Amino acid sequence: GRPPTPSAGMPAAPDALAFPNEAGAVRLDRIEIENFKSYAGRQVVGPLMDMNAVVGPNGSGKSNLMDMIAFTVGLSSSDLRGKTLKDLVYRNSPDEDISERGASVSLVVTCDGAETRFTRSITPAGVGKYSVNGKTVSAQAYDEKLKTFGVVSKAHNGFLVFQGYVSELAQKSAKELSKLFEQISGSEELTEEYDALAAEKKRAEEEQIFNQQKKKGLAQERAIMKRQKEEAEAYQALLGRKRELQQLQYLQKLYGIEHEIVTLREQLGSEAAALDAESERHATAEATLRASEKERARLARRAVDLERQHASLLQKVEKQNPGAIKLREEIRHVDRRRATQAKSLDKVEEAHKAATKQQKGLEKQLADISDALARATAEQQEAESRGEVEMNKRQRDQYSRLKGEAGAKSAALHEQLSAMTRELRSDEPLLMQGRTKLDELAARRGVLEGRLGGFEERRKGLAERVAKLKAEAAECEKELQAAKTSGSTSRERQAELRESLVQLTSKLSSSKAEQRESERDRKSAEALDNLKRLIPGTFGRTFDLCKTTHRKYNAAVTIAMGKAMDAIVVEEEGVAKEGIKYLKAQKCAPETFVPLDSIRVKAIPERLRRLGGTKRPILDVISVSDKFAPAVQYAVGDTVVCDTLDEARQLAYHSQTGERFKVVTLDGTLINKAGLMTGGASHQDAKRANKWNEKEHQLLKARAEEAQRELASLGTVHAGEEAEAALQHKLEQTRGALQSAEADLQLTSSKEKKLKKELADLAAAAKAAEAELRSLEKKRDSRQKEVDALTTKANAVEDAVFADFSKSLNLSSVREYEQRQLVEEQQKEGRVLELQAQYDKLNSRLQFEQRKDLPRAIEKLRAAIAADDAKLKAKRAEQAKIEEKSETLRAQAATTEAELAAAKEEQDAKAAETKKLKKELKNFSDERARLQARQAQLETDIQQLRSSRQRTFQTARLQEVRLPVLAPDEEPEAPQPPARQSGSGGGGGGGGKRRR
Secondary structure (H helix, E strand, O other): OOOOOOOOOOOOOOOOOEOOOOOOOEEEEEEEEEEEOOEEEEEEEOOOOOOOOOOOOOOOOHHHHHHHHHHHOOOOHHHHOOOOHHHHEOOOOOOOOOOOOOEEEEEEEEEOOEEEEEEEEEOOOOOEEEEEOOEEEOHHHHHHHHHHOOOOHHHHHHOOOOOOHHHHHHOOOHHHHHHHHHHHHOHHHHHHHHHHHHHHHHHHHHHHHHHHHHHHHHHHHHHHHHHHHHHHHHHHHHHHHHHHHHHHHHHHHHHHHHHHHHHHHHHHHHHHHHHHHHHHHHHHHHHHHHHHHHHHHHHHHHHHHHHHHHHHHHHHHHHHHHHHHHHHHHHHHHHHHHHHHHHHHHHHHHHHHHHHHHHHHHHHHHHHHHHHHHHHHHHHHHHHHHOOOOOOHHHHHHHHHHHHHHHHHOHHHHHHHHHHHHHHHHHHHHHHHHHHHHHHHHHHHHHHHHHHHHHHHHHHHHHHHHHHHHHHHHHHHHHHHHHHHHHHHHHHHHHHHHHHHHHHHHHHHHOOOOOOOOHHHHHHHHHHHHHHHHOOOEEEEHHHOEEEOOHHHHHHHHHHHHHHHHOEEEOOHHHHHHHHHHHHHOOOOOOOEEEOOOOOOOOOOHHHHHOOOOOEEHHHHEEEOOOOHHHHHHHHOOOEEEOOHHHHHHHHHOOOOOOOOOEEEOOOOEEOOOOOEEOOOOHHHHHHHHHHHHHHHHHHHHHHHHHHHHHHHHOOOOOOHHHHHHHHHHHHHHHHHHHHHHHHHHHHHHHHHHHHHHHHHHHHHHHHHHHHHHHHHHHHHHHHHHHHHHHHHHHHHHHHHOHHHHHHOOOOOHHHHHHHHHHHHHHHHHHHHHHHHHHHHHHHHHHHHHHOOHHHHHHHHHHHHHHHHHHHHHHHHHHHHHHHHHHHHHHHHHHHHHHHHHHHHHHHHHHHHHHHHHHHHHHHHHHHHHHHHHHHHHHHHHHHHHHHHHHHHHHHHHOOOOOOOOOOOOOOOOOOOOOOOOOOOOOOOOOOOOOO
């Protein structure tokens, strides 16, 4: 039933059934089957050729032929589409009992003409048996025999290709294919031995590496010891040379000291003469300065008198200012009011013109409607006089007789109905008047609401102006108060800043930070600043992001970090790539980047914190934020810091646990995990370690510059008397404007309240008119119901009288005939009522327009404008008088101010002269102090040289260096430099005597 496979349905290779081995070519000759799967009884397939093909329809047993071969070479039943061996026994039907039936398959193989029979059978009990040439053997022996012919049962797929196996093989991974090849080749059995040998090889390699490191360390120690021996021999050779050079050194030093003493004595004499001359110049300058200061004080008193006079005049001017400000605000208020009234007058005049035009139009419309109403009334009366439509003579007589009879029977009802109809019609004019009155009230309400909206808008504007003026007044008061208190506050702040600046300057002077930087360092710092500015995520160098807990750890941390100390820390790898790209584009020096998202660090083991003594992880002596802690740990690793070299050696070379440590001491000595020691910090390392101090220095410098800037800014903040006067004047102006605005606001609010009351009265009247209208409508509805009831009764009487007559005319009732006339009458009556309503409405509008009385409002506005013009004229005349008086005072103040300016200019000139004299006196004082200090310094230097000469003799005596001295009776010669010895070797102790 399965699709044919290459071995079952397609031509196979010539050696598809041949198994080569060491003995010769092996081939499958035939297959003998008994009750296996679909093959019943005993059957033989063969003899087989070098190339065979099996064909047949589905279910004919082609696939079972492959299963026979696989079964015989040792495959399990699960590989042959069966759960147990019993499932492979032939059965004719699913229900057939095969408990007494067995099965077997034999492969007959030939090799060099000799046959070998491999048989695998299934007993009736379902047990498998193996036999070779008829002899029962075990499964293991059976497999071994198959292996001699080149057949490996575990790797049966090496020569049997089942359905789907090719695609399955193509999907196998490399590891699975390797395992398959090992199974086919038989090398799988050697896996355990291979793993053991590989582990042994790894251990041997590790031991070899350790021995090489140990050997390398021993070689280095031997080289060190050899170098120390050579140094000791050289030391002994140089010791003798040292004694010779020491004698020459002391003699030269003593000669230099004596020569400097003589030179300093000569300089001391000349400095004393210069000091006397400078003292005379200082006394003369001091007398000139006293005279200049006396003249300056006189000029200052005169300037103060002029200032007082000028201030008095300004006060008089200021006394005029409140009245002038108030008058100016009143003029402005009246002027604004007049402009508003002028605008209102224009609007009212335009409204009057429009109203006049509208009244003429309404009068014309009323005349037209009156004519139409008269015509409609005449037509209605003419229609009523004509009566009903014409009938034949007999029908008219009968209709008249019946109508008289019906009228006699319903005379009382018709009389009541006529009375009620008349009353109902009399209510219509009252209803029309009520509706007209409501319309008039609504129109008046709209006008008042418009005026109220204008007043509300004006009130809001005035309220905002009052609030704004109050805020300005409060701000002026606040500024005035601040101006009064700023002087004392700024002086206190200046004192604080000066004291802080002195302390910062002292700290900066004592700072040992290296201030010089190379061109390379400057460019590197500039490049880093550009990176921070242009590329977000650039934080700075490692040492910029942390600091040591104590300055004594600076050198140790510098050595532990190494080059990573100057690495640039960035947020992620992309930022580092952008930075490298920028540095290349700008041709800057190479930099190392540390991306925080890429580095991986392990936590510091707690055992490093329990080593005892001064030993501790170097990360514990560095202060850094959590964000940058991985970068710092990446730089220092698990390095341990110790205070002394002995402690570092003990930890590095004699650890109790045998663990290797990277150790650094406070002086910068480093011992790596391999045991190599680097002694002390180089000049370059010391320069890099100095960067920790430079950070503190830069911080102090920034604080000092900030204090200087603030001190300079405070020098221009003082608010003088002129500023206070200007603020006071501004405050008074604001208060005057505020009073005027508040008065205007109060007047507008009162008018607004009056309009609101009028609106409320109008609303009450409208409510009463509406209630009256509703009452009339209710009364009319009640009468209409009564009319309808009477009409129904009259119609019933009439229908009874006209029943036969209506039937003869094919009418449901006589009213159907009369209805036609009634409709025409109602239409005419409706037309009359509509015309009457239009007439009443137009008449109401005309009366409303006539009641507006706009001419009177125009006259009132013109009178108000004329009054404001007169008031403005009077106010402006008063303002001109005040301004004339103020102008006179200002002219006097200007004259005084000019005199004051001239006096101040003269005072400033004298002050400049005094300042110049003070400067000259200070220069003389500084020069005299310099000469005095120089004189004292020379004396101190001479005394120090004498002490140095004495110490030199004492030191030479302590170091057992013999110095030649003069005999008691020998005279000293002029000082000459001692002769230098040539050569570097033996020689004597310096030749003959040396003189000093």
